[in-house]
Amino acid sequence: MASRRDGPLIVQGDRSVLLDLHHPRAEEARDRLSSFAELLKTPDHLHTYRITPISLWNAAAAGLRRETVLETLEELARNPLPSAVREEIDEVMRRFGGLVLRRDEAHRLRLQVSEELWDRVRGLAVIAELVEVYDDGARELVVHEAQRGEIKRALTRAGFPVEDLAGYLEGDAFEIELATGVAVDGNFALRPYQREAAEAFYQDGDRRGGSGVIVMPCGAGKTVTAMAVMSLYRTKTLVLTNSTTAVRQWIREILEKTGLDPDDVAEYSSESKRIAPVTVSTYQMMTWRSTKIGGYPHFEAFMRENWGLVVYDEVHLLPAPVFRMTAEVQARRRLGLTATLVREDGREDEVFSLIGPKRYDMPWRRLEQRGFIAAAQLVELRVPLARSKMYAYEEADNRDRYRIAAENPLKLRALTEILERHRGDRVLVIGMYLRQLATIRALIGCPLITSRTPQEEREELYRAFREGEIDVLAVSKVANFAIDLPDANIAIQVSGTYGSRQEEAQRLGRILRPKSHDRDTVFYTLVTEDTRETRFAENRRLFLTEQGYDYRVEDVRRVFPRADWTDAENELADAPRPSQERDA
Secondary structure, X not given: OOXXXXXXXEEOOOOXXXXXXXXXXXXXXXXXXXXXXXXXXXXXXXXXXEOOHHHHHHHHHOOOOHHHHHHHHHXXXXXXXXXXXXXXXXXXXXXXXXXXXXXXXXOOEEEEEOHHHHHHHHOOHHHHHHEEEEEOOOOEEEEOHHHHHHHHHHHHHOOOOOEEOOOOOOOOEOOOOEOOOOOHHHOOOOOHHHHHHHHHHHHHHOOOOOEEEEEOOOOOOHHHHHHHHHHHHOXXXXXXXXXXXXXXXXXXXXXXXXXXXXXXXXEEOOXXXXXXXXXXXXXXXXXXXXXXXXXXXXXXHHHOOOOOEEEEOXXXXXXXXXXXXXXXXXXXXXXXXXXXXXXXXXXXXXXXXXXXXXXXEXXXXXXXXXOOOOOEEEEEEEEOOOHHHHHHHHHOOHHHHHHHHHOOOHHHHHHHHHHHHOOOOOEEEEOOXXXXXXXXXXXXXXXXXXXXXXXXXXXXXXXXXXXXXXXXEEEOHHHOOXXXXXXXXXXXXXXXXXXXXXXXXXXHHOOOOOXXXXXXXXXEEEEEXXXXXXXXXXXXXXHHHHOOOOEEEEEHHHHOOOOOOOOOOOOOOOOOOOOOOEOO
16 A cells, blocks of 8 residues: 555545546546545646545445545545545445435335434424424424425435435336347346346335436446346336437337337327326426416326336436426435436535435446447547737627637638548538538538428438448537437537536537447547637636547647648638527
8 A cells, every 4th residue: 555645645624635647546536536425626637526425425335434534535645635635425324324215104204313413303494394294202204295395405404415215106017128139239238237226226126226316328238227226127118318319219219129019109299299108208398387277297297107217317407396206206216327416506415415326436437448438539629719810809898709709710621621630531510600600611511400400300310320321410408318329439519518427428428439340439529729719628628538538639730730720711700690699
């Protein structure tokens, strides 16, 4: 064991942790840290992590003991562990399991509180209206049934996580069997980690299972893992996702990889409102409010069904109204699927309290090493700002500065150079601004998919790309999620949604499916140097670095030295001007 002064970590009094990337144990430290800390910053030499209550409670829910967390920090720290940090970690992790929600013989909800927490919890003003009875003798609070979700959310925000062991409605029984020998290449079978994830959520039917989040990289088969969970519970299932395209992809995969008939699986969307034992719909349908009749008619229609399982796809994107409605369905089993628990709105506590804690986490790098997802190179190319844009940039406010940097005309030159280098590859060009994407379509003559593209046309273009009829496809943010384009091996991100780590992870996921060819897999991000875009790009690198990827930052002038980078005409000036600047 290395001595303390030889460790790769510097643990600071505010629970931030610095990781020395040049230390021989840096990779080991990164793997162990990621189980209970969040990555904040990724400069070249020192990465910064933060230990938060949610990160510690997720670790505790996954079975990590506080002694193990403290031993990890003590073993790998360069300096003695600050006593305040030790005490805070011990205090925060002790709270997990100190509040347990159960049912009594009369089926009432009782929140059982440990002796050391009782006086602190019973006096919280935030829960006074959510409980019926304070039982001092038994240290229990009797909770209104309708407040099962709200009390968990309120207590989590107050710093006291609730372990919900009150059980779930069984739902209507419905047999779901995974098929064999019918998937792509004729050899479908659950991968070991998919089976592990499903069983970790199920936990042999014990009350400790049945709610929570499975974290897997894009391309690792989250949909298949959900189907494995469905086959364990054998009950009517509602699947919620973020677009009609994703709904139809879910249905295709369910019919392909289970023994279900088309009549057993329904699409509930703006175009079709059928409910079946397995129903797939969107968050937008669930939260649509009728101004004519009042209320949420689609949500009410869903809740008339006796579901035994609700699946939340891309759980890190749940809009606020879905959290409110999820608080009302705590008696149903809830499975969240995501590539990252990071939320740009800071609502990780709502995912934890209302969907459930992290039940399983499979790092991207580990799957890449085992050959389950493609090995990807990540390259950020810094592009100089065209002289024709410099004055406008200096005079603009911060929001417009970001847009000007994102639409930098010299990015189009970088794009053509990359396309020339990867001639014959399967390329996705991804952006946010419609005017920029329209210019790219005109410049390179490729098809373009945006929110304005009719659904049937989108499906046809995706099909043509999958089958090799199209080599280059430009897409807006509508293609960020749940789109299966397995042979795409090059992604070129020309603009993105500010510093969204979620988006970066999802866009990389478009090229991580295992390939039927042996070409390199490369994710390029074009960033205008010395602008607001550069600062936002730092945020988007965090998640990928945390997963173990090497993220190269290079000057486009060195990568393509023969191109003319001195200036560029404003190619965007004559481009069509959509009525909105960026895609919905």
